[in-house]
Amino acid sequence: MNKLTRLIRGEVKRLVKYKILPVSLATAAVWIGLFLFISAKEAREIAPLLIFVDVAAMSILLLGASHHLEKQDGTIRTMMVMPVSLGQIITAKTAASMLLAIESAVVTAAALYLIHGATFNYALLLLFVAIAGAAHAAIGFVLSLNSKDFTTMLGLLMLYMFVCTVPSILFSFGIVDAKYEWLFMISPSHSASHLISSAVRGEYQLAMIIAGCLYLTILAAALFRFAVYPKFKDNAARG
Amino acid sequence: MGTAFSVKDLHFRYPSSSEDTIKGINFDVVEGEIFGLLGPSGAGKSTTQKILVKLLEDYRGGIKYFGKDLKAMGHSFYEEIGVGFEVPVHFTKLTALENMQFFAGFYKSTANIQELMERVGLWEYRNMKVGEYSKGMKVRLNFVRAMLNNPRVLFLDEVTNGLDPKNARIIKDMIAEYRDQGGTVFLTTHLMNDVEQLCDRVAFCVDGNLIEVSTPRDLKLKYGKREVKVEYRDNGAIASAVFPLDGIGFNEEFQNLLKTANIETIHSGETSMEEIFIIVTGVELNEQANQAD
Structure with missing residues (x-):
C-alpha cells in the first residue's frame, strides 16, 4: 500500500472513529426521510439544495472539526515528521472531505431513485460534486488554518455563509432575478449550486457550466497553492 | 564516529518578529552521543530543534546532517530520525x-511495537483509547512513537517530564542503551537530573545564543569550588571544616581531622548542574518550570 493510500485510509478511519462520517450519514438520513413526504417533482427541486448544503457547508464544518481535533491532539505536528510530503497529507485530508460530499450525493441520488424512481446523469453529478468539493475543502482549510480554535472557525464559517451561501440559497428560491446569475457565479457557493442543480435537474447552460467548473478548479488550485500549503506547515510548526 | 549535525552560524527569525530568535549559533552533535540543549523558556531551544527536524526551513547559515546539506534532504530524512x-x-x-x-506503516524499517510497549509498561493497555491514558502513559507512548522507526538520530523534548521516578528510570535506561548501540540523541530539557544522568555534552542556549558547550564533568570542574568539606561529630554536635582541594594530600590539619574525628561526610566542592544552569543562564529553575507550565 503506498503512503497516500495509507494516509487516506487513516483519514477515513478517523472520520468513523471521531463520529464525523456517522453524523454526516445521519444528516443524509434526515434528508431521505423528507423525500417520503414530498412529490417526485418537489424532491427533484429540493435534492440539489440538500447536496449543495452538504458540499458547501457541512464538508467545511466537518473538515474544520477534524482539523481542530487533530490540532488539539498534536497529531498534525507528528505527521509532519513522517516520511510523507506535505502535499500527500493535504491531498489525503482533501480526499476525506470530498468523500463526505460524495457520500451525501450518493445517498441523496439513491433516495431519489428508490423513493421516486427519479434518475439523472450520475457521472456528471459526481464530477461536479468532486470539483465543488475540492474548492470547498480548500475554503475549509483556509478557514481552519486562520482560526485559533473550532469556535473561531465556526464564526468564520458563518461569515462565509452569510456572504456567499445565503445569497445563493435565496437565488435558488427565486427571490433574486435570474438575469443576475452571472454576478452570483463569483461566489464559490453559487458556482457549486449551479453545477449540482444542472446535473440533478438535467438543465444545462453550457457557458455557465464551463465557467463554474473552470472557476472552482482555478480557485481550488490557487487556494491550495498559495493559502493552504504554506500556512499548513507554519501552523503545524507553531503547534 | 561521524558528525550527525554540524551547525554553523545559524540564524532564524519568525516572520512576525522584528529580531532574530536564533542569533548565529555554532555547534556539532557527534554520532553516538547524547547532546543536551538547555536553557530558559524562550531562549531558542525549541526553535533550534524545529529547525533540525525541518519543521522550520527559512533559516540562514549552514546545517549539515552526516555531511549533507539539511535543506537538500528530502522526506527520506524522516526515515532516519525519531522525534519525541x-x-x-x-x-x-x-x-x-x-x-x-x-x-509505523509509513516507515521502511520499524521496531517491534510489542517489545517497545512492553518495555515502557504499556502493552497491557494497548487496546485502551489514548484519550483515556494518564499524562505519564501518554509521555511513555510519545517515546515509543519516537523509537518506532529504529531512528539513527533521536530528538527528545522533556522526555521524562510528568513521569514517576520508576518510569523515568526505564525511559532513561532505554535512551542510554540506544546511545550505547550507536544512536545519537538530541535532548532538550529543563530537568537537570536527566542532564546529569544522560548527557555526554551539553550546550546552554540563552537569548538565541549558545554560551557554553561542554561536558557535564568539565562544567562541574569549571564552576565548582576546589575545596573539600568534612562534617564530623564534635562532643555530640555536628561540626564542619572546609579545606582547599589543591595540596589536600599534604594538608596536615585535614589529615589530622581524618585520624582523630568521627567523620560523618566528606564532599568535594563539585557543583550541581542545577547550580551551573542558574549561573550560566541567570534563571532560577523553579522560575523556568513555572514558565514552561
Whole structure:
C-alpha cells in the first residue's frame, strides 16, 4: 500500500472513529426521510439544495472539526515528521472531505431513485460534486488554518455563509432575478449550486457550466497553492 | 564516529518578529552521543530543534546532517530520525496500538511495537483509547512513537517530564542503551537530573545564543569550588571544616581531622548542574518550570 493510500485510509478511519462520517450519514438520513413526504417533482427541486448544503457547508464544518481535533491532539505536528510530503497529507485530508460530499450525493441520488424512481446523469453529478468539493475543502482549510480554535472557525464559517451561501440559497428560491446569475457565479457557493442543480435537474447552460467548473478548479488550485500549503506547515510548526 | 549535525552560524527569525530568535549559533552533535540543549523558556531551544527536524526551513547559515546539506534532504530524512515531542501527539479516539500501527506503516524499517510497549509498561493497555491514558502513559507512548522507526538520530523534548521516578528510570535506561548501540540523541530539557544522568555534552542556549558547550564533568570542574568539606561529630554536635582541594594530600590539619574525628561526610566542592544552569543562564529553575507550565 503506498503512503497516500495509507494516509487516506487513516483519514477515513478517523472520520468513523471521531463520529464525523456517522453524523454526516445521519444528516443524509434526515434528508431521505423528507423525500417520503414530498412529490417526485418537489424532491427533484429540493435534492440539489440538500447536496449543495452538504458540499458547501457541512464538508467545511466537518473538515474544520477534524482539523481542530487533530490540532488539539498534536497529531498534525507528528505527521509532519513522517516520511510523507506535505502535499500527500493535504491531498489525503482533501480526499476525506470530498468523500463526505460524495457520500451525501450518493445517498441523496439513491433516495431519489428508490423513493421516486427519479434518475439523472450520475457521472456528471459526481464530477461536479468532486470539483465543488475540492474548492470547498480548500475554503475549509483556509478557514481552519486562520482560526485559533473550532469556535473561531465556526464564526468564520458563518461569515462565509452569510456572504456567499445565503445569497445563493435565496437565488435558488427565486427571490433574486435570474438575469443576475452571472454576478452570483463569483461566489464559490453559487458556482457549486449551479453545477449540482444542472446535473440533478438535467438543465444545462453550457457557458455557465464551463465557467463554474473552470472557476472552482482555478480557485481550488490557487487556494491550495498559495493559502493552504504554506500556512499548513507554519501552523503545524507553531503547534 | 561521524558528525550527525554540524551547525554553523545559524540564524532564524519568525516572520512576525522584528529580531532574530536564533542569533548565529555554532555547534556539532557527534554520532553516538547524547547532546543536551538547555536553557530558559524562550531562549531558542525549541526553535533550534524545529529547525533540525525541518519543521522550520527559512533559516540562514549552514546545517549539515552526516555531511549533507539539511535543506537538500528530502522526506527520506524522516526515515532516519525519531522525534519525541513534549506534548502528546496521538489520535485520542484511537487505541494506543492503532496509533502505533498507523505511524509505523509509513516507515521502511520499524521496531517491534510489542517489545517497545512492553518495555515502557504499556502493552497491557494497548487496546485502551489514548484519550483515556494518564499524562505519564501518554509521555511513555510519545517515546515509543519516537523509537518506532529504529531512528539513527533521536530528538527528545522533556522526555521524562510528568513521569514517576520508576518510569523515568526505564525511559532513561532505554535512551542510554540506544546511545550505547550507536544512536545519537538530541535532548532538550529543563530537568537537570536527566542532564546529569544522560548527557555526554551539553550546550546552554540563552537569548538565541549558545554560551557554553561542554561536558557535564568539565562544567562541574569549571564552576565548582576546589575545596573539600568534612562534617564530623564534635562532643555530640555536628561540626564542619572546609579545606582547599589543591595540596589536600599534604594538608596536615585535614589529615589530622581524618585520624582523630568521627567523620560523618566528606564532599568535594563539585557543583550541581542545577547550580551551573542558574549561573550560566541567570534563571532560577523553579522560575523556568513555572514558565514552561
